[in-house]
Amino acid sequence: MADRVQRERAQQRAEEVVEAIARSSHAVDYDAILDEIDSVLESDAEEYVRSFVQKGGQ
Amino acid sequence: MGIETEYGILAPDAPELHPTVLSAAVVAAYPGIATGTTLEWDDPIPIEDAHNRMLANGARLYVDHAHPEYSGPEVTSARAAAAYDLAGDAAVVAAARVASAELGVEIGIYKNNTDSQGASYGCHENHLLPRSLPWESIRWALPAFLVSRAVITGAGRVGIGQHGERSGYQLTQRADFFETAEGIQTTQRRPILNTRDEPHAAPSRYRRLHVITGDANRCPFTTWLKAGALAGFLACLEASALPGLELADPVAAFSTVSHDTSLTALLELADGRRLTALDLQEAFSEAVAADAVRRPEAYEADVNAAWAQVLSDLRNDPAVCADRLDWVAKRELLMAYAVRLGLNPDDAWGGPRLAQLDLAWARLDRPGPFDVLEKAGRVRTLVTPSEVATAGVEPPSDTRAWLRGTLVRLVPERVMAASWDWMAVSDTDGRVHRLDLSEPTGLTAERVGAVPDAAAVDALLRRLA
Numbered sequence: 272m273a274d275r276v277q278r279e280r281a282q283q284r285a286e287e288v289v290e291a292i293a294r295s296s297h298a299v300d301y302d303a304i305l306d307e308i309d310s311v312l313e314s315d316a317e318e319y320v321r322s323f324v325q326k327g328g329q
Numbered sequence: 330m331g332i333e334t335e336y337g338i339l340a341p342d343a344p345e346l347h348p349t350v351l352s353a354a355v356v357a358a359y360p361g362i363a364t365g366t367t368l369e370w371d372d373p374i375p376i377e378d379a380h381n382r383m384l385a386n387g388a389r390l391y392v393d394h395a396h397p398e399y400s401g402p403e404v405t406s407a408r409a410a411a412a413y414d415l416a417g418d419a420a421v422v423a424a425a426r427v428a429s430a431e432l433g434v435e436i437g438i439y440k441n442n443t444d445s446q447g448a449s450y451g452c453h454e455n456h457l458l459p460r461s462l463p464w465e466s467i468r469w470a471l472p473a474f475l476v477s478r479a480v481i482t483g484a485g486r487v488g489i490g491q492h493g494e495r496s497g498y499q500l501t502q503r504a505d506f507f508e509t510a511e512g513i514q515t516t517q518r519r520p521i522l523n524t525r526d527e528p529h530a531a532p533s534r535y536r537r538l539h540v541i542t543g544d545a546n547r548c549p550f551t552t553w554l555k556a557g558a559l560a561g562f563l564a565c566l567e568a569s570a571l572p573g574l575e576l577a578d579p580v581a582a583f584s585t586v587s588h589d590t591s592l593t594a595l596l597e598l599a600d601g602r603r604l605t606a607l608d609l610q611e612a613f614s615e616a617v618a619a620d621a622v623r624r625p626e627a628y629e630a631d632v633n634a635a636w637a638q639v640l641s642d643l644r645n646d647p648a649v650c651a652d653r654l655d656w657v658a659k660r661e662l663l664m665a666y667a668v669r670l671g672l673n674p675d676d677a678w679g680g681p682r683l684a685q686l687d688l689a690w691a692r693l694d695r696p697g698p699f700d701v702l703e704k705a706g707r708v709r710t711l712v713t714p715s716e717v718a719t720a721g722v723e724p725p726s727d728t729r730a731w732l733r734g735t736l737v738r739l740v741p742e743r744v745m746a747a748s749w750d751w752m753a754v755s756d757t758d759g760r761v762h763r764l765d766l767s768e769p770t771g772l773t774a775e776r777v778g779a780v781p782d783a784a785a786v787d788a789l790l791r792r793l794a
Contacts, residue, residue, distance in 0.1 A: 311696055319685050327394040328395070
């Protein structure tokens with residue numbers, strides 16, 4: 272009985288670890304993406320944001 | 330149903346060009362098959378200017394309030410709505426590219442809904458409802474749905490307030506621009522419930538529900554779920570199978586939901602209960618799922634499943650929705666960017682770098698952060714590029730848009746006038762035939778039959794007029 276509970280707990284921990292890894296790999300590796308994004312952004316952020324003015328709209 | 334989008338437009342090197350002129354140049358330059366720019370429009374669409382064009386896919390491209398606007402054709406599924414929405418992005422970008430070359434100025438096209446300097450422009454959804462559904466039922470049920478769905482449909486925004494006067498990140502582009510509960514207006518004191526009821530069909534049988542609270546979305550999944558969940562909600566409303574969930578103050582609740590990225594804010598209901606936006610969405614999603622067991626034909630099963638899954642994911646860990654929802658995908662990226670810049674994310678929201686990335690996210694006419702994420706496989710694709718290309722040139726086959734688009738594709742120069750519910754088309758002898766398209770699911774491919782080429786159009790006009 273105790274053995275089974277322990278096995279189940281171990282199993283549960285393993286699943287949690289796998290899940291955590293999946294989540295962290297989901298959350299990181301933005302580096303290469305951000306490198307590419309940096310290269311497509313205007314150099315003067317402040318001027319770009321200030322000049323974005325729209326007229327009216329529904 | 331159908332989705333219409335007003336695009337942001339900017340020519341930074343030619344500030345003397347009024348955006349209405351720029352927008353007209355974009356509409357006129359559309360390089361695909363379309364009607365001319367001087368069609369006459371019958372009521373209820375006013376002639377704002379000469380730049381109104383029907384495209385071969387059944388959509389309409391025009392100038393509205395100093396923005397180029399694309400109204401997708403009438404479709405019957407959320408998937409088609411998403412495909413024609415992407416086709417609209419491609420049409421406006423292609424048109425802007427040609428206009429840009431003609432004018433010799435760079436023209437930026439943006440799929441967002443505010444400049445954070447006081448202006449907002451919309452992405453409206455239209456759903457056809459039976460006239461027998463009383464407005465009182467809609468008024469009772471819809472606000473809580475529209476307000477709470479921001480957790481799914483928000484495009485994400487850096488800045489809070491109509492002028493971005495407070496720093497921070499919020500779920501939606503639009504919420505700060507809604508000031509009343511109900512009304513017909515769309516450009517000021519915007520209402521959560523818009524009462525504009527131009528069915529573009531027999532008014533004795535149909536009502537058009539015009540929804541103006543939504544954001545324009547980049548993730549195709551978000552667009553698909555936005556269209557499909559609202560269609561499901563309305564089907565459930567028609568069956569009187571919705572729970573009674575009425576917000577005490579929908580306008581205040583819309584801001585509350587949009588400003589709460591933790592998704593835990595409690596909203597007060599008219600009966601005194603206090604629930605979160607997620608609680609409300611779960612209640613609606615469950616009611617829809619229950620009615621779908623009884624009437625599966627009234628719903629899209631994949632939409633219902635995806636809706637329930639997204640809500641469950643949002644409750645457990647919103648970050649896992651970065652592959653599906655705009656506001657999550659953008660927030661994850663902005664936070665990673667802040668870290669890279671060495672900024673404390675909580676302090677960085679007010680600075681120009683994150684606001685710049687927010688704008689670049691919305692920019693369609695050149696590769697930007699969203700495209701980089703998509704290319705890296707971080708955004709779930711829903712429709713293939715070839716489906717989008719097809720949606721750009723072919724009308725949906727199962728609505729009247731099929732006849733409209735087919736005639737535009739085959740004889741664009743002979744379409745003398747067009748609206749959603751009628752067209753005037755001349756035959757080869759110059760006689761003008763007026764076609765009645767008032768039944769939205771009337772003149773479909775199946776009902777009209779094959780129209781192989783322009784030579785077959787005369788016979789078709791004689792048969793239909």
